[in-house]
Amino acid sequence: MSVKHGLLGLLAQKPQNGYELKNSFDKIAGGFWDVNYGQIYSTIDRLVKDGLVISSVEGKESAERRVYQITEKGIKEFKDWLDKPSAKIRPLRDEVFVKLAFMYPFDRDAILQLLAEQRQLYLAKMAELTRQKYLLSRNGISRDNLMTDLLLDAALFHAEADIKWIEHCEVKLREFEGEPPVSDG
Template sequence: MDTAYAYFVSMSIRHGLLALLQRGPSHGYHLRAEFDAATGATWPLNVGQVYSTLDRLERDGLVVQDGEPDSDGRIAYRITDVGQAELRGWFASPVSAKSAPRDELAIKLALAVTTPGVDVLRVVQTQRTATMAGLQELTRLKTRVPDDGELAWSLVLDSLVFRAEAEIRWLDHCEARVARAAAERRSAAPEQPAPATAPLPSGKWGRR
């Protein structure tokens, strides 16, 4: 159990750092502060974790050192093409309820909205579809419990059902917030006026 959790944490730090480096080259100390800012400090890292993760990312070819150390001896890192592909794969795949504590989803969305070039609504929908598939599976299990069936088992199923439902509702909420923020950005950017008659929107799911 502890091993699995440690594995999850290390994998998520890897992807988190890659997401931050997608914004541009940075060094470990700065990355740590950025990570805390992006995830609301719900999941604080220490500098040692950051540097050991950067070492492993460099070993695996996902980042490279960007130039010489600065006057304080700090080394900046830059994401490679391989690293970018790894990051795209992470954002494109839903978080599994079985493999990871659910925090990973919140972390992933927090990073998705702050990483350039990520289609946040697609990340949300990918997760929603996966969570819904799980919810359908749980509901199918429920249909096999007869009405007078084992109460305890059906209550356990219900707890999983309600948890999955809560996650989907939260995803709906995230989607609405992201869509509203995008609309506000559009209206605050007069150099890109929306075509008055265009039926097709530029955004993924379009306008309201």
């Protein structure tokens, strides 16, 4: 639902073609929500079909562009979406969990290795996010970049939670093997 309504929000600002919509979406949601061109076009086609958006063709014959414009119905849909709370909590769909669920209770060492590899990934992710935050706030946090900074924080909080959970798993798994928990460091 988010890409659909995101596109409506962008078109509420000004009419744009598919390529521009992709760039605009990235500018607002990039980092926490990647869209693909294919998705932009198929989503916008549905919006047109439902009468939330209308399209017109511009440019010379050799290079036509379809420019999309929001309708009254589209504006209403967007505003309603903003007002309505997002009732569904996103599912915690992580491939690692499925792997762990299938590996356990066999292969304790393989599980510990998998967890160690995942930790490295999350640490790398945190480093990257921290770098992005630094670049963003070199000249201080202003109203203009506050939300971007907060969204980077959300990603950081979740990466931290993942790492904390991996360490929690390592301790529990070792406890169940009768080994003493790993010491700090």
